[in-house]
Each structure stands twice: as C-alpha cells, then as structure tokens.
Amino acid sequence: MMTPTVLITGCSSGFGAATARLFADRGWSVVATMRDPASGDDLARRDTILVTRLDVQDAESIATAVALTRDRFGRLDALINNAGFGLSGVFEETPRTKIVEQFEVNLFGLMDVTRAVLPIMRQQRSGTIVNVTSGAGVFGLPLISLYTASKFAVEGFSESLSYELETLGIRVRLVEPGGVTSTRFGERANTEAAQAERIEDYAPFLAGAAQVFDAIRANRSGATMEDVAEVIFAATIDPSDRLRWVATDDIKPLVTARREAGEVRYMDMMRKQFRPNLSS
Template sequence: MQKTIFITGASSGLGKSTAKLFQSKGWRVIATMRNPEKETELNKLKDVFVFPLDVTQPEQIISTIEKVTNLYSTIDVVMNNAGYGLIGVLESLNDEQIQRQITTNLLSVIRVSKAFTSHFRERKSGTFINITSTFGLIGFPTCSIYSATKFAIDGFSESMAYELAQFGIQVKIIAPGGMQTDFAVRSMEVGQHEAYQKLTSEVSKGYSAEKISNYTKVEDIAEIVYQSATDGKNQLRYVAGCDANQLYDERLNLGIETQVQNIKTMFTF
C-alpha cells in the first residue's frame, strides 16, 4: 500500500528536497507551504499534492489538517520542518522578533503534532519527524532564541515519544548541522548590536560562501530523513551532517562542561 508523508515548509531547502526524495521512492507527498501559487516544481510531480499552510496561523493548521485527513484517509509520517533562523545577540532583538521566532519554530511543531495525534492514535501507528538543529543540542553565541526553540523541540519530542509509545506511534528528531542551501539568505533574520561587533563578526564567518560550500548537501540530509522514516528502528535522535556529528561527538567525548568552556574561550576577546 502506498504510504503518505505530510511536510511543512516544503517550498525550498530540506522540505522540498525531502518531498522530491519521498516521491521518487513511491510515496504520496502532501507538501505544504505559505505560497503554493509560487511553486513551479513540486506541483508537476506525480503523487505530490501542494496545500497552503502558514504555520503561524493556528486556525489554518487545523483546517488544513482536517482537509488532508479527510481527503487521504491515512497519513503515515508527519515532518515538522517549517522554520527559519533568527541570529543575533539577545540585546539586538526586539520582542516582536522573539515572538515570531517562537511561534514559527516551536509553536507550529506543537500545534501540528497535536492536530495529527488523534489520527495516529486511532490507527495505532504513525511517525512524527521533527527537524531541530545542531543548535538544538549545543548552544552557540548569537543563537540564543533560535536555540531556545530547537532545544524546546528536542525536549517536546522526547516527552511525546514517551506519551505516544503505548499507541505504536514514534517520534523522531533530525538534528542537522550546516546545509548547502540558501538558508543564510532566504530564511535567516539578523540582529545587530554595536557592543557585540567582534563577537558577531567572528560568528558570521561560519555563514560565508566558502564555509557553506563545505556544509552537507541538503539531499544527504533528506536521505537521513527517509532513513528515519523507513529503518524500523526505535531511535529518537538522528544527528545529521559531518559538522553536526563532530560537534556532538566532541560534547559526548569531552563532556558538556569542557566543551562549554572551550566555546567560551573561542569568543572571549
């Protein structure tokens, strides 16, 4: 029987790459995005169905998921992917920026998951795949609010995995490092504060064209998403990408406190 995946934030980057990969593997793909009228690629693929969804709108989340579950009786996998980066020291960010980041990156995951939970529970099967980040496992300067949302998704996902295990539902986390996408241009908002110019300048080197060219290909991260959906493993976290694994292995091997002190030293001027 053909399986179905529901993806948020499918207009570009990891969401689009994952949609194309699952489609190539014979899955039905429900690809959601804020502006489906601008999509020119996914809507031409067999068994890919594009729906409008702005994950900051709770009412639209409910109505879209009701429509999708009525049209397609079985959704097997939900990929919570929609989000963007908010980069800047805390003093550089206003309250509106902070609230928008939390609403988009965190509350959308909670709301989409809640809307699908009864669908999975009644069927006693289903998988949530939540996209976090290396910075959802390890903090980093200028990423305080972004990390707050990604750490929160990690904790939310682990807790939900315990709640839903009794119903045969799995929750999985993909924690990518840097990806070769236009994320730094398309999906990043940056705050500036003159007191932190040295720090911001040093951190921004990680977003240079040269650095991005050495990041993991987005197609390789999509492969890990597919693996997590199909490997049959009762595994919670998938750290994805060379830099992500290097940082996370360092944390495990050195210990959290040693790694924290090392990062502090890097950014003490």
C-alpha cells in the same frame, strides 16, 4: 498494499522541497504544504504530490490541511515538521516581536501541527513524527541564541512526547542537520539580523566571532538538501526506537563533544573559541 502518506511542512524550498520529491520518488503519497502554494508549482506537477496551504502560525490552515489529507488519503503514516526559520544576531538587539515569531514558527507551530495529526495516528495506532531541528538544538553558539533556544525546546519536547506516544504505536524522530549552503536559511537569518538596531558595545565580540564562523563555514562537509532528505526518509521508515539522527558530518564533532565530553571540558573548549576575541 496501501500506499503510505506523508505530510511535510515548509515545502516551498530547502529541506522540505527536497524531502517531498524524495518521498514521492520512493512511492509515497505526499502532501507538500507551504504558506504560499504558488511556490510549489514544480511539486504540484507530480501526480503523487498534493500541494496545499499550511502556515504554522495559522491554526485554521493547519486544520484544513490535515482534514484534506485525511479525506483524500484516509490515513497519515508520517508527519515531517520541517517549517522553520532562524534569527541571527545579538540577543539584546533583537526586538521582542521577532523573538515571539521565532518561537511561534519553530516551536508552537510545530506543536500545533503535531496536535492536529495525532487523532488520526491514534486511531490507526501507527505513525511517525519527524521533527527537523539542528545542530543548534544540541549545542549553543553565540549570535543564534534565540534560534538555539527554539531548537533546544523542540528537542526536549520531542523526547518527552516520544514516551507518551510509544504505547500508541506512534514513533517520534529528531533529525539534526548542520550547515547546508544550498538552502535559503542563511539568507533569511542575515536579512533579519540586518534590521536590528546595533549596540556598539558588542562590536569587538562580533568582529572576532565573525572570524570563528567563517572558519566553521569553510569546513562544511558539502552536504546537500538531498543528503538531509535521505536522512529524514531513513529516520521515517526505521523500525527501531532510535530518537536522534545527525544529518550532516560537519556538526558531528561538536555533537559528540557536547554529548560525550564532561561539562567542564566541553565549556572550556567552546569558550576558548570566542573568549580571545573579546579583547580584539
């Protein structure tokens, strides 16, 4: 039986690194990609992991990484689109250049990598594409409007793409994690937010919202990067038509409310979380 091959983006840390290790542990050949391959020295020490450069904002690096995968392994059974970052802060304070970067990485880069692997999967008439989104791709929250917009876009793109690819034997999956403290995601989001020029009119809202988010963080489920990697692996090998996989327990109540409660009821619930803070 031929060893299956997976290409994973964003493997320098976080979900990507954990997922690369897990797939290798489960007997897969892994192409672990990242902007700076020197960051993947620990992965490169493993015989079944090939570390190579892929920057989702660099079309040439995408083409090179996919060609290397095809030439080395002769096939590609799964693509894990994991690379991404989050912008945090008030929309009005965020420079347009950062907004463009948010979409280039989280959406357009994901699309470019997907487009690059599709000829291989079409020829095989098989393959699985797993797009890692977020609870913020299901429900909106203040102060991450741009990250949310990019992840909502990935959710809609993935659902639509799944219908196009189904008859070719190619499956599309969405994995939706919540908060995992062991990643560096929040670190970059906070760094980006700190560079914004403040607008004082938002100060009362920010102070109140901070209390809400502190409470949310305090109730996190304790999920780890490895827990999310397990869900990514399960979604990849699952033979059913299931599209969406919620990866951490902390966001399940909000996901359920967003998808199952009526619009008026859901919006009222969310506004009550933040509206009282407008006058604080």
